Structure formats: C-alpha cells, structure tokens
Amino acid sequence: VPPPAPSLTGPPPQAAPATRVPVPPAASEATRLLCVGVHHDRAFREAVLDELYVHEERFAAPSTGIDAGRVLSHAVRARNQDVAWAAGILGLWLLGLVVTGGLLFLALLGSVGLVVARWIRGTGPLDSGVALVRRVLAFWVRWMSRLYLAYVLFTLVLVALFLGGTAFSGETLFSGTLAVARLSAVLTLCVLGGIVACVALRRGQFARVVSEELSPARFPHLPGDPAETGAGERLVRLRARLRAEQHQPLVMYEEDWPFRGFGTPFRTWSLSIELRPRGDERPVPLDNGEILRRIVPLVEALRVPSPRRDPAVAGAVIDRLRELRLDECVFLPADGIEFREAAPYAPQDFEAHRVAALEEGGEARRHFLRIRVGGFDEELVVTVFVRVHTQGGMLMAEFAPHVLQPVRRAYRLAEREARRHRTLHRVGHIAWAIVHTPASFGHAVRTLGGWLRGELLRLLAGYAGAPAEGPSVAVRELGTDEELSLFQEMDLTRYLKTIEDRVAGGVRTALREAGWATDEFDQKIVHVANGGVYIDTAKDSAIGIGNDNTISHTAAGKGEKK
Structure with missing residues (x-):
C-alpha cells in the first residue's frame, strides 16, 4: 500500500456553515x-x-x-x-x-x-x-x-x-x-x-x-x-x-452490477486527451489525486447560495444543492470475501483501500469521487461518479451520473x-x-x-x-x-449540468495551472456540454443531440426511455 495521501474532500457537509443538513x-x-x-x-x-x-x-x-x-x-x-x-x-x-x-x-x-x-x-x-x-x-x-x-x-x-x-x-x-x-x-x-x-x-x-x-x-x-x-x-x-x-464509502459489489443501488445510468460520458505542454513551459506532473483535489472545492462551492442584497434571503434559500454531499468511495468486488463480517469496513481498512485505489487505476478495485444530490425529499436522487486516470501521457476523465427515480x-x-x-x-x-x-x-x-x-x-x-x-x-x-414529473426532469437537468460544468472546470484549471495545454480538452468538453456529440464510450448511456429528443437505451436487460 502506498504511503498515506491526504483526503480529497474536506469536512462533512454539516461542518460547513453555508450548507443545509439533509434529512436523516x-x-x-x-x-x-x-x-x-x-x-x-x-x-x-x-x-x-x-x-x-x-x-x-x-x-x-x-x-x-x-x-x-x-x-x-x-x-x-x-x-x-x-x-x-x-x-x-x-x-x-x-x-x-x-x-x-x-x-x-x-x-x-x-x-x-x-x-x-x-x-x-x-x-x-x-x-x-x-x-x-x-x-x-x-x-x-x-x-x-x-x-x-x-x-x-x-x-x-x-x-x-x-x-x-x-x-x-x-x-x-x-x-x-x-x-x-x-x-x-x-x-x-x-x-x-x-x-x-x-x-x-x-x-x-x-x-x-x-x-x-x-x-x-x-x-x-x-x-x-x-x-x-x-x-x-x-x-x-x-x-x-x-x-x-x-x-459505507466502501461499496461491495457483484461483478455484473457494480452500480447496484444508485439507479439508472444517465448520460454517461468519458473522454481522453493527450497531455501536451503549453508553449515552452515545463509542466508539473499531475497525478489522479491532484486533479480531483482541484475539483472538490469547486463542487463544494455549489452548497453556498449566490450573494443576495439581503443576507437573510440568502440564508432562507432551500435549493437542494445546499444539501449536496461529496465524498470518496472505493468499489471492491465481493468475490473472495468469506463472510459478510469479514468485509474491510473499518476506517483504517477503508483508508488503505482509498490510498491504494486512487492512483493504481485498477480494474476490479476502483476509486471514485462521489457527488450526490437528493431532491424531493430523497425521491429524486442524482449520484455522479467522477474518475480521472493518467497513463502513458494521456488523461482519461469519466463522468458517470446515476439517477434514482421517485418511489x-x-x-x-x-x-x-x-x-x-x-x-x-x-x-x-x-x-x-x-x-x-x-x-x-x-x-x-x-x-x-x-x-x-x-x-x-x-x-x-x-x-x-x-x-x-x-x-x-x-x-x-x-x-x-x-416516470418523472416535469419539475423533476427540470431539476435533474439542472443538477447534472451544474455538477458537470464544475467538474470540467476543475480538470481544466488543474491542467492549466500545471502548465499543460487545454485546447483539446476545451474542444471535447464543449461538444459534450452541447449534447453529447463527442463520446469516447457510450455503454449504458442515453445520449441526446438538440432539443425535443426521445432517447432510448437498454440497461440491465430492461428497455428504458429518458
């Protein structure tokens, strides 16, 4: 196990004064x-x-x-x-x-x-x-x-x-x-x-x-x-x-259904770019943890209401983004665990898995930055999994939203x-x-x-x-x-667009400040933001271009429409 690395996320949401604590x-x-x-x-x-x-x-x-x-x-x-x-x-x-x-x-x-x-x-x-x-x-x-x-x-x-x-x-x-x-x-x-x-x-x-x-x-x-x-x-x-x-932040999963419990994959995308120096500058090496650390404060800032003329009005804002939760999670296959009681849920065990999985880019054990927003009293839950990986002079960014629909x-x-x-x-x-x-x-x-x-x-x-x-x-x-109501569809789109922009902004900032070129990333992320034209992989995804689309995809053996 590599030496301990600092946690990417800060204190829990209830420690931040600008947040609203979600209902238990x-x-x-x-x-x-x-x-x-x-x-x-x-x-x-x-x-x-x-x-x-x-x-x-x-x-x-x-x-x-x-x-x-x-x-x-x-x-x-x-x-x-x-x-x-x-x-x-x-x-x-x-x-x-x-x-x-x-x-x-x-x-x-x-x-x-x-x-x-x-x-x-x-x-x-x-x-x-x-x-x-x-x-x-x-x-x-x-x-x-x-x-x-x-x-x-x-x-x-x-x-x-x-x-x-x-x-x-x-x-x-x-x-x-x-x-x-x-x-x-x-x-x-x-x-x-x-x-x-x-x-x-x-x-x-x-x-x-x-x-x-x-x-x-x-x-x-x-x-x-x-x-x-x-x-x-x-x-x-x-x-x-x-x-x-x-x-638990440690997710024990079945091999065929790793995201079981988080809902339906929704507009999942990933893109890769070549890491090229910007101009004549000597760039600073970037690892996965450093890029994610640039993303975290930008996403956490979504909890803070925008400035109002009256501070009392800002404090009364009940936007569900104020209840946004952000943490790190590690997916670990259940195969090989003898009994449920033997799962490594202890804090020190999870920390060892987190540190090791952050940079290794493994296939079975995977580290994600997990961002969750629960709307309509937890009836509409949006969970976004973010993963970045650098290998062979390439940067791969993965954005995997999952949606739990209403009861x-x-x-x-x-x-x-x-x-x-x-x-x-x-x-x-x-x-x-x-x-x-x-x-x-x-x-x-x-x-x-x-x-x-x-x-x-x-x-x-x-x-x-x-x-x-x-x-x-x-x-x-x-x-x-x-089915989602029209209000729920509107909120779902808003949550995803807002989080997507902040995640992309964090990756772009990390690249620029480290001296790497961002023009290729800017081009590809604009295509994604404008309707998902550029998609390196679209497994279990629903992709729409333009307006008034009926998008159909098959997930877990069941046809669904978004």
Whole structure:
C-alpha cells in the first residue's frame, strides 16, 4: 500500500456553515413511502424479504437516501400480520367446508374462479394481441365468477329464511331433509360472515398502520416505531448488519452490477486527451489525486447560495444543492470475501483501500469521487461518479451520473386510500369487505405459500453459512417508478449540468495551472456540454443531440426511455 495521501474532500457537509443538513435517511419521505409499500404490495414485500432476510450472505446494496433497515423491519412486521390474518381466513374456509356439509364448496368455486381470472390476465404489458385476448377472457371469467357468487349467496339466504321443516310437517323424512338444508345454509352464512369480518378487520389494521404509525408527523420519530421496538432476535441481528453496510464509502459489489443501488445510468460520458505542454513551459506532473483535489472545492462551492442584497434571503434559500454531499468511495468486488463480517469496513481498512485505489487505476478495485444530490425529499436522487486516470501521457476523465427515480406512485395512492377508508361509515366498511371477501381464499393461499417458501429456503438452503455475495437487488430500486414529473426532469437537468460544468472546470484549471495545454480538452468538453456529440464510450448511456429528443437505451436487460 502506498504511503498515506491526504483526503480529497474536506469536512462533512454539516461542518460547513453555508450548507443545509439533509434529512436523516431513516426519516426521509422515500423511506416512509417504501414502508407503506411493504404493507401494501405483497410482491414488493416478498422481494425485500428474499434479498435482506432470507439471503443473509449477500452484502447490502447502497441505500441512497433511505434506511433499508427500517424498510426491512416493516416488511417483517407486515408479513407477520398478513400471515396471521391469512391463516385465520383460510382456517375459516376449511372449517366451513366441514361443518356446512360441503355447501361452502359452492362459494369456494367462485373464489377459485376469481383467482383463475387473475392468473389469465397476468402482469405483463397489455399492448399485444395475445395480451388483449387474455384480458378479455379474464374479464369474462371474473364477471361470471362474481355473478355465480351472487347467485349462491341469494340462494343461501333464500333457503335460510324461507324454507324449513314446519312447512312439510306431514312428510317427516322430507321435512328433516329441508331442516338439514336450512341448518347448512345458516352455518354457511355464519362462516361467510366470519370471513367478511376478518377481511374488514385486516383492512382496518392496514389503514391504521399507514395513516397513524406511518404518518408524516409520526414517522420521523424512530424510537416510537412499533416495527423497530417489536423486532425478534434474527431481525435485530440482520438489521444491525444492514445498517453497518448500507451507507459505507466502501461499496461491495457483484461483478455484473457494480452500480447496484444508485439507479439508472444517465448520460454517461468519458473522454481522453493527450497531455501536451503549453508553449515552452515545463509542466508539473499531475497525478489522479491532484486533479480531483482541484475539483472538490469547486463542487463544494455549489452548497453556498449566490450573494443576495439581503443576507437573510440568502440564508432562507432551500435549493437542494445546499444539501449536496461529496465524498470518496472505493468499489471492491465481493468475490473472495468469506463472510459478510469479514468485509474491510473499518476506517483504517477503508483508508488503505482509498490510498491504494486512487492512483493504481485498477480494474476490479476502483476509486471514485462521489457527488450526490437528493431532491424531493430523497425521491429524486442524482449520484455522479467522477474518475480521472493518467497513463502513458494521456488523461482519461469519466463522468458517470446515476439517477434514482421517485418511489412508486401506487404507494402514495395506497396511503390516500387508507386514510379515506378510515373515514367510511361502518356500513361502508362492511360493504368493502363483502366485495373483497370472494378473493380472500386466493390471497390467503398466496400469502401462506410465500411465507412457507421463504422459511424453507431460510432453514434448508444454507444461506447463513454460504460465502459472501454482492447484492442482487436494491430496495430503493425495487420501489421506483419509471416516470418523472416535469419539475423533476427540470431539476435533474439542472443538477447534472451544474455538477458537470464544475467538474470540467476543475480538470481544466488543474491542467492549466500545471502548465499543460487545454485546447483539446476545451474542444471535447464543449461538444459534450452541447449534447453529447463527442463520446469516447457510450455503454449504458442515453445520449441526446438538440432539443425535443426521445432517447432510448437498454440497461440491465430492461428497455428504458429518458
């Protein structure tokens, strides 16, 4: 390891008087909405649990702007609550099949029909002919099942209220048969009533958790969160490990997805120039660290509001650039690490990796200057990775922005629906439960099946003793939408343009002050700034020239538009 080199970055943002301290990740709006998501979205919850709770051999992906530990706590709590309700509802269905003489089986057929309709429809895109046929067929099956259930319910009510043995007192055997039928109908209606009550209570519990425990006013108070205080031993252990890893400057990555957790690559560019002396001057040798040290103060200055006539106005500026975070990070492959606990997260270990990676220009271990801006309460997160490398009389500059898009709008809508549900009259709660009771059997089976699968994998797959792996997915990326609002697009462009100009200015200043020619760099950087005409490499990038562009690129096997 080379001798220690001074750190490129200065004191943390909170030490600079002109900065604004960002909200802690555990209290951010993005974290709150993701916690709502694990209560609302079973598929999202199972993905979170599979990555962070079942696969305990995997390092945590960087949790940019969020606390994945808190999301995991709510995922475990939501799963436990859902499993308890699912077991109760499924038990009522099975008990009803026994005590009603099989009469409840008629209602069960309709419930199964609704599950089949959902399977027929699928979850893929609906822009093809086959998808349209599936959608029409699913619509027909769904409504036939609903009409069938309505007919069964009407018949049960009719038998329970209007038929009995007294109307046929002269025929004892036939009278007894009708009495049994009436009793079966009454029992069936009672069981269905119990299921309706469970569905209503489960929905009420969800609405209470979302509107009270996860409310914007209460959520920032971490010690009062029941998901944190009521955790079991395993969750406490995994959550502590997760929180020790998720915000480290040392990024343990999987070989195929080095930037997992930082979002989608966006307008990535790199350029190379030949280092030529300017005129007859003897230039000063430049290393990677010296160039980056010229960039740092220029980027840090973005936190300071521009001069105002009234100093009080300058202090009231809430531009997210005032919360800009800048640090050094080192990417290290997870392969070769025996256990997660063996990762070199200690400050002295990271410093050794930082010093060595800064100048070596290695392939697997890489040093970056990391610049991050979190807008819209950490829902729009822009992270820019800057790397410079000098070799063979050439200078290579890399500018790799990544964008985390907002949390899914469906989770915000689920919160609104939960609050509206709590304002309903009792009759409205019952009506809602009656409408959703037919699908309760399928929901209970899927919930218990997912829980059983996770428990079997945890107990039998041997993940606890497996060698360490890099992250497969990131919680923050799992819960994102694909669209930005116009305001978010405008802020994204502003953040990137501002940081790009400062980074380019720092490289140019370092070259000029050291006596190197800058004309080639100026020419190429102007082309990049004017629309990305000059790009030495465009892997995983979206490049636009001019205005009103629709830019499409493929990243991580998924087509995306910017």
